[in-house]
Amino acid sequence: MPKIEVNEELFFRLAGKTWSDKEAFEQDLTVAKAELDEWDTSLPADSERTIKIELNDTNRPDLWSTAGLARQLRIYRTNNIPSYPFFASQKKKIAAPYRVVVERSVKEVRPWLAGFVAKGPAISDALLRDMIQTQEKLAWNFGRKRKGVSIGIYRISLIEWPVRYFGADPHKVSFVPLQETRRMTLSQILEEHPKGIEYASILKGKPIHPLLTDSKGRVLSYPPIINSADLGAVQVGDTEVFIEVTGSDYPSVALSSSIMACDLADMGFEIKNVQVDYEYDTLFGSSIVFPYYFQGEISVSIEEANKLLGSGLDVAQAIDALTRMGLCAYSEDGRTIRVAPPEYRNDFLHPVDIVEDIMIGHGLENFPPERPRDFTIGRLTPIERFSRKAKSIMVGLGYQEMIYNYLGSGKDYAEKMQIPASALVKIANPMTENYEYVRNSPLPGLLQTESVSSKASYPHRTFEVGKVALKDVDANYGIVTRQYIGFLTSHAQADYNEIASHVAALMYFLGKEYTVREASDPRFVPGRQVEVLAGGKRAGVFGEVHPAVLEAFGIMMPCAAGELDLDMLIEE
Amino acid sequence: MIDQSAARALHPLEVKILLAFKVGDTIDSALVREKLGFREGQDQQAFSWLMAKGVLEEADRQTEVFYELTPLGQEWLEKGTPIRRIFSLMKEIGPMSLPDIAQALGFDQKTVGSAFGSLSKEGVCAMDEARRAILTKSALPQPLLDIEALLKAAAANAGSLPEKSLTQQQKALMAQIAKKRGAQDAPFRIAERAKVLFRLTSLAEDYRQAVTALGMTGEEFGAITPDMLEKGTWKLGTFRPYNVQIPPARVIPGRRNPYVEFLDSVKDKLVSLGFEEFDGNMVETEFWNSDALFMPQFHSARDIHDVYYIDEPTHAKFIEEPHLSRVAAAHENGGNTGSRGWQYQFDRDFTRRLILRSQGTVLSARQLPKAKVPGKYFGIVRCFRYDRVDATHLSDFYQTEGIVLGEDVNLRTLLGFLEMFAVEVAGAKEVKYVPGYFPFTEPSIEVHIKHPVLGWFELGGSGIFRPEVTRSLGIDVPVLAWGIGIDRMALMALGLNDLRELFSPDLESVRMRRSQYKIQ
Known part of the structure; x- marks a missing residue:
């Protein structure tokens, strides 16, 4: 289960509340299935103090970041669902100022890419650490150790657009990776660079390896292994960055990009769209503008919800509960509750997943325990x-x-x-x-x-x-x-x-x-x-x-x- | 003044001495043996007890020297001394070399050498030109005969000769052949024995009065014997009271293991709540261990570093249908479960991979196709995890799991069950519930209890099985699933703080271990 370390000051600011009592904080964390792991309140309460928190829900990667967790607590308390107007969708077209071209050569090795540009205040040390943490949690836990998802962050000032994503010969292409000063071929990186050694198994046996360059052919990164030492080195003080996600499962790739975009928007960044053009077809079409809202509506009947919860909630109560969880819910017939998942969530597989959010939103303490009535005979084998x-x-x-x-x-x-x-x-x-x-x-x-x-x-x-x-x-x-x-x-x-x-x-x-x-x-x-x-x-x-x-x-x-x-x- | 219980605690031998003598009398072994008929040993026992009570004090001590026959002396007595045997042999056979003598008699060279030395010194023996020993006299020397006389005298006197009974000449001879230490190669050992004279102190009178007041005679019965019962002789006297304050001797009983007993008590409790027990294989397939529980095959908890794989065979021959097809469909697109599924290609080869069961929930999944509705089932089963073994992690350990099936079960009845477990099984006074996460339940609940000693801790996890789990296995009613962690309670119940101790091979610690949990 993921464990994150959040900057206390930043977290409280984003959550819109300051906690001083550990027990009250722990109680509030339960709506996000989060547990307080470590909070040393004996340290001076300055901008350096941090809190360690464990997240139990492996299907909610949106909670594994300072902004994401703070957002859930904030919505639960205020009933205010934030809006993220920069999302494109099938219905909503947005013209993107930046473009990435995905070439056919990369299809067999690591086919999917999403990305966006974030412009905002100069990135502070705490924020940079937080961005790297989010990037790592998404890639490691949600992205199965970078196999399904990996994320790169770049200084936009150095990039000549459009960016190219393509398959390269690992023995011929070379560049200077992070933590190095010499040019290395891709296969050399896999054998000699610590990150290459760590993640080599993902590309093992592939004749062509993924590579990301700008239009001048300068390397941004070698996904999912390592960034380049120049374009791929983000520093404190940078104000505009390009964030890119690649991987093997497109919904996971798109969701990771959405999560990072929402997080940065919450922290005051302006999100600019990136259009990704494919030389082959994808689940979302061959030209997609990111951040992209791809989730579909899901519905549950109030009877079904009440049967599972043992409750007698009416539709309004259920919608109210879902709103506290950050879900836009409505009902046209007074029976069926329709839910549009938030941009940063894709964990609704079955109507019961909505029912659980009704439960949390309504408050577990409002469901009195009841002795089961069925009579059964107990026996040992x-x-x-x-x-x-x-x-x-x-x-x-x-x-x-x-x-x-x-x-x-x-x-x-x-x-x-x-x-x-x-x-x-x-x-x-x-x-x-x-x-x-x-x-x-x-x-x-x-x-x-x-x-x-x-x-x-x-x-x-x-x-x-x-x-x-x-x-x-x-x-x-x-x-x-x-x-x-x-x-x-x-x-x-x-x-x-x-x-x-x-x-x-x-x-x-x-x-x-x-x-x-x-x-x-x-x-x-x-x-x-x-x-x-x-x-x-x-x-x-x-x-x-x-x-x-x-x-x-x-x-x-x-x-x-x-x-x-x-x-x-x-x-x- | 001596109280009655102290007087009662006296041994009959002590009572007899107290009654037979008065303050100031001096007594010794010979006297009590003669006057009171004490057997050997009884006198010394009685003296030491009475000394310890201060009733006797030492009046005089004299040390006497005794010469005791050693096993070698006993052998000389029976077979003859080496000198006599060599003398007899030479008399019979004539001149012989020393090695021949040693061989003929089974002596070592040293024994023969020193015997020959003694004989030549007395002029009884000599060496000829051929280096053979020859006899020069036909009679043994007097000192040897004197030694033989001493051996006989000692044998006649229970193997022991008091020094004072010897003549000056005998004493001089004894000084050559007796040793105080390392006497195994000498015929006599020098032993010193103290002869002690005791005097009765003024306390003896106090004891005597107490004993007399209680009518004790020292003739009271000791052990009750079958003979006494048969003949009725027990009616003729009274029984000597025992000192009941003496700690009893330790016995080692056959016993149940306290940890297993604890697990049994939990099983019994669950049975009393209407649960039927289930059990199953330690070796399982990925299918039942995880796939049937709707954990996607790419889930991070299904990594190679989380479960143990079997080396040989690697795969089950088959997975039962229709379960395989239905579970595969649930993963791929939801199948008939109302779910959209995980949207990936289900791996039908990987699902047959054999592993060691990593969670007890396997058995809940296996129970579903054959479960009764309504029904309640549980199991306390060994599970295996890829963990470094330490005080809080074991490579194999018990998990307690169960399910409840019924048309009317729901979140509130789930909470009702959790409350029941918390109170009935864990003895909790305060319970709280928080939303939890488990891949196979939705909604999911964690139950925390406030334990009188441990404080707040997570008792277990639970939830309502996802329809992807139940419908794939042919169940259309809601199913509550729960698991409770009882290791911490077990440690506390047994007064331990290291999980490894639960499976300790150390016999003494297991023998002495006690359960400290209250029977509820």
Whole structure:
């Protein structure tokens, strides 16, 4: 979930309110599903003080910026929906003073572009940091680490229009990227520049790479990797910038551009349009003026909303609630509420998404909780009830119940157990080799206890009931989960006879008939181990733990142990 | 004055001494054994107890020296001393080299060497030109015979000879063959034993009066035996009271694990609220883990660094229909769910990818196609996350999840449920709700509770399943979905502050761990 740091002074100014009480601030943040993360009010309340805020809604990238979050709080309090007249739409044509040409050559690699120009007060240090933060949050979280969306900001004074967006040969084209002083080819940047290395995977294997230049052929940037060191270097004090968004998903690209345009407009910038002309067709046509309003209306009936909310709101109340959320809503028939999403939002997939905004807008505290009336019968699963029976018998036999993690190392689960690692379910992308395998038995856990508990007074009798993962080629997943009981006794006289007696008692009280057959499990001593057969099927194994296993775990006390498949026993 | 409980706590052996002697009397082991019939050991026990109470004081102490037979001495006694055995062997066989003697008798060279040295010194033995030992006399020397006499005398006196019983000549001989330390290679060990004489102090009179007042005789019954019950002899006396203030010995019982018991208590609570339990596979597909929950396949939470992928096999053979087609349609364009969908090409290969279940909500999704309406279901299941393990993160841990299906469920009944969980499961006094975000619910609610100890914290997340989730799986009524985080409550209930401790392999800490939660 995105976390942003906002300049307190700027944020309060944009929100139109000054908070001093943390609890009240936290409460107000809830309408944006935001949480206060850090606000050190012991620092001097000057222009440098910041607030860290976490945003929970991954479908609302408009909230991941100082201006965007402040806007939501401001609208909720004032009921005033801001207007952004610089948006073009299918119905509303605007003549744009700037132009970008998108050439056919870039279609296969990174086809979509949007952009606009912002002119305003000299960019301050705080504002520049905020713009970079917004750019990063949109590209990283919403743009899936620049794959779906990346954003470039340029000093307009150096650009000769129109700007060209096209596909270039990564081995031939070169320029000086940010944080460098020498010219580098695109492929060199991917191999040597830190940003190139970080994002190389996005362009891996592509014969043609995206490039943005001005009409004189000077490079603006190499999307989505890096800007050029001259045209692409925005500084404190700049007053006019070109902002461009490229990516693989056009609605996301267009929305990111809209969000940045609305943010800058809120901060007093004049937004100038950019016309993007394609040599191929797009979702929005082949010539589009940005910022572009592309969202369509969505509607919900008041009955549907009230059914989901358990409420009795009338249409006026619902529209009022939606207005507080910044949504232009109206009804022509007094039943159906139609909503035009704001320019900076595109998270209405289904009518229920409007219903949630009605809920927040109306105030969650205005929906009194109600006890559900439906009568249902509660019950545990049969395997849970059977397992509990087994546990109480084991406790009666003097065993201590244990519980272990299910992930572990190949060393503990296979090597020390004298079994091949291929018998275990392995994780393809483990974080460390300590958690690389899923266990196939509770015994490694019980033996781990022995290896760390030699100082605990003997006898040790331990058991665990839990899941194991077993390979099974016949199963759809090739792997099945089973409920096992594992048990172990350890003391100077621990032997086959003791564990056999305990298994007999357990099975008798579980009401399960069984026979035993000599087994050859490498974890146990040959000739002192058996398989348990219930209804003719192998339901487990027990015996004296092999000294090689004990040695591998560093255990100096004899152990007898066993495991039973409770899922199998319950069926027999 | 001695109070009754102190008098009652006296052992019968102490009582007998107190009753048999008076203040100022001096007593020792021999006396109490003779007069009171104490067995060996009982006298010393009684003396030490009474000393500790100040009833006895030491009147005199004399140290006596004893010579005790060692295992080697015992061996000499049984098989003969090395000198005698060498002497007998040579007498039988004639001249022999020292190594031959050592081999014949199983001695080491050193033993044979020193025995030969003693014999030559006494003129009983000599070495011939062929470096063989030969006998020069036919009788053993007197000192050896004296040693053998001492061995026999010690054996006859329970293996121990008091120094005062020896003649001057015997003492001189003993000085050569007895050792105080490292006596394993000597036939006798020198032991010192203190002989102590005790005197009864004035306290003895106080105790005696108290004992007499209680009618104690020191003949009271100790343990109740089957024999006493059978013969009825218990009727003939009284029972010696025990000191009930002595801490009892530790026993180690068979026991449930307190963390599992805590989880069970939550399960029982949910069952009592009408929920039916569900369970499932640890290994799941991307389909059930995320796709069926309408999380787009490009969602940032579905990154390679968020879930564990299975190495082999990598994919399920198939995904059940009609679920696959319906879920795919919901993602692509909304299908029959009333949604516009995520507008992308659903990847039917990726959806079969096998992973370790990362959220319990998988089971809620799996339950939907077979759920009853109305119905309530829950599960407390192990989930797996790509996290660095530390005090607040585990690679595998429990999640508590559930759903409620019904024609009449809505936001307000959801809040009603959350309130019920907060009060019934978490014991909360204050509850608040805030809008939340989960990819599969809309609206979504977080419930926060004020815990008496932890303060405000998020108890869980919940919401009404998106129609894209429910309709794709064949459910047309609203479904409440909830998950509650109980780890923090578990830690507090068990007095722990590190999640790893919940799964501790350390036997002693698990044995001693107690639940501190109140039964509600």
